[in-house]
Amino acid sequence: MKTSASPVQLTNTSPKRKRMNSFAGNGLYSGFNSRLVIHSLARRVCIAVTLVLLTLMCQPLLAEEESEGKEEKKDKPEIVAIVGGDIHTVTGPVVRKGTILVEDGKIKEIGQSVKVPEEATVIKADGMTVTPGFVAINMSRVGIGTNPSGKEKLGDGLNPFDRNLKYALGVGITSGCVELSAGGRRFGRRAEGAPVEMYPGLEEPVEEFVTEAMMDFGDLNTSLCPCCGLPVLPTEPITSQPPAAPKPRKMAALKMSFGNLDSMLMGEDVFYSVSPGALNGALAKHNFRKNLQLAREAIEAEKKAGSEKKTTSSAKSKAAAAAKGAAEKKLSKEEKAKQAKERAKKLKDAKKKPKPDPNLIKLLKGEIAMLVRANTVNEINDMVDLSMEQGYDLVIQGGIEAWVLADKLGAAGVGVIYTPRSRRRARKGREDETGSFVESPRIFQEKGIPFSLATLSSSISMNGLAGRDLTSLPLEAAFAVRGGADERTALKAITITPARMLGLDDRIGSLEEGKDADILILNGSPLDYRTYVEQAIVAGKVAYDRQKDKVYPLHEHQ
């Protein structure tokens, strides 16, 4: 219903944009849809309320009795019931005074007439607002001990007891996209890439030494300047070496499940994230296109192999094997040796052939989107054109001047990660088409551009940057409302939209049956600066409790 009515679909010729449309889906025409829903709902709700009122009245009594008997049974699934709050499901309607039933970390049921089983742990949320946990699209230094490099795996470097998790949970962030290489030194960062002779005699190089500049420019025949250590770019005509794919920055989706290591890591390489330099200029673009071509060929080869497998029946393969056996008997020793040589040569060739970047394959398949920082009109235009030409999903980070190109972005289904409080001065004489614009959120919403919100600084900071760091994410959503977006869209911009961008909208971002139970209990509107998160439930467990954790003040506003 959502995407078929959207004009975005009509203008979009690329078949690989299914995911983007899904996160563009709540753009232009979603307003009509929701109004229709409300009509039919109103009638239903009327009937439901009368029915539910009776059950609601005896529920508190039931609940108390139930919680006593819960300790005896341990093998049964863990059931939590959040009762009595106004539930903002984000993708659906608001359920007033509803109940959410959580079983083993997943949402089982939402509604006003949900029956709470005896063994459930009941969390009362009367008078509270219940929303899905917020998704921070741009985080760093949260939940990770040391940034993994080389052979160190991210899955082994997490810290479920990181204090920053509590600060994030305290403002409602229950999951997010963490950039792993953020804050690294500019010089001497290690990454995987072309083999470098580092440990002569060792079987395989353990780590490669690649500077950031090399990450950006790929494996050109660079050498390091003896004075400053930066790579010296070749000035001679480039030989037709197989171009290396640009090094994507590592991004991972983490759940802020404090104290629970098992559910922390949601996904690695959730974006194909490159620095703008990697795609800047004719040379870099040429390299990128060639690498995309490689990836495309790999996908096609995979498809072919898949279809061939289907056609060869077992009878056929048996016959072939028999024929092969007979043929081999006939072969003389010399011929056998020849064959072996050929095989070895083939293997060698296969080794020589540049391998496609698995991340690029994912990008072309539409499993992940490209994330690239672009702020000026030129940068954005450039990136959008490239994505249209090559047919992959694009998310623009920054997008300060994206409002100028809103029509184009909307038509292309490009997502924007926007910070309503970021500012850029307009150029003299071109005030109408440069610089930041306070009404950008309104324009994005009108043109159907899916946007999610990011804070000015991506880490949690307790010293001197108050109001800029990650803990001001809901505040940023409030600024989006000030910029003309409606509250629904603003809430989406910190929940379901970033979840869609991450490709995790089947797990997080809204309150729906079957999704992860990442639920906030707030003592007011999620966009009000006076609102505190009372409890944050992550993967079905209370990971943050305002009264116990004492991260934020305990006084109540009048």
Place this chain on the structure above:
Amino acid sequence: MKSTTNKLAALIVIAITSVAISDLAQAQTVAYTGATIETMGEDGRIENATMVVSDGKIREVGTDIEIPDDARLVSMAGKTIMPGIVDPYHVYKSTAPNNVRTVVFRGRTFTIPGGGPFSAGPFIRVGEYFDPFNLNFNPAKRTGITTANLVTDGRGLSAFANLTEEATAEMLFAKNGLMFAKVTNQTSALDVVRKPLEPPKKKTSKKKATTTDDKEKKLSPAEEIKKLWEDVQKGESRLFVNVNNEAAVAYLLQFVEKKEKIKLVLVATGPNLYQSLDQIKKNENVTVVLQPGIDRVPFSADLMNVSQLLAEQEIPFCISMSLSKSQLSASQDDPMFPVAMLVKTGLDRDLALKSITIKPAELLGLEKTHGSLEKEKHANFLVFDGDPLKTGSLLQQVFLNGNKIHEN
């Protein structure tokens, strides 16, 4: 006047006896009489008791015992005798891998942080690596430690040692002790423990050989180490893991969760353990080794007694007096002070004393010879001039196998 003469007399007596004991203890039977003895065994605390020692072994302990005719009597009136402290995890030397390495890349030399391909460090067999020269066990002896499970900062196989008066190669009485490793929340560090304990996929013995010290032995070292790990896997031998942060505790518990046979000894500080107490309790095969003392609740001004919390949760634990090196060298006058603090803030007195004597002995498999003052056990004991856990009580003498190794 009178008091000074008394003092002089006492001093002379002490001086004479101490000389006599050090010279003759081994040969002669000695009966220590009139002492309060914390046996740490079935008899518990015995007032006005006598302990007969000969050939470095305890022959009798009790109130109503026959003292052999040839025994020399030493009066311990007003003093308290308790077993020598058994240290379950004594880091005696650092072999931690160098965290900075030099790399030559296209003609330039770089120094970069982070370990190289051998960042896990070599496998150290303390029994063979042990070098008695330039080792100083004096702070440990002054604290009352008589027996220690010697480990290093890295990983390997520990050795059990008697802390004799002089450090010699003979002080190791069991060269093959238990497996130990230090772990943090990084792949390379975690793999030190995980890889050898995972069910084998393919033959990895070749790779292991490169990571171990190249020692010449008839049985290949790699195979021997493999066997040691197999013992751990079967639960026949304990594995000591020193975890250096709270996340590593979580990772290790997650790893052991599915491996029910492995007997894990978690060596960690109180705050690092605090957040994972529930998880530790779930696994019955986990024992905790921690340092004595009061800790801060993480990110709070509140104080806590983690030993007491462990006792409440019925998690088996031992206390290592040497885990905090600063504490070890600072506690010269009243070495039992941190333990006394634990008792003062709620830990059961008997449990506190057991957790530094008989419990670590059990952990190391030495409970038949060490850890308590009972018949036929080694005569390792400490003499205090009062209740060991009372402020102001001095540790006066430390005996190892009947020999005095330290006197205050």
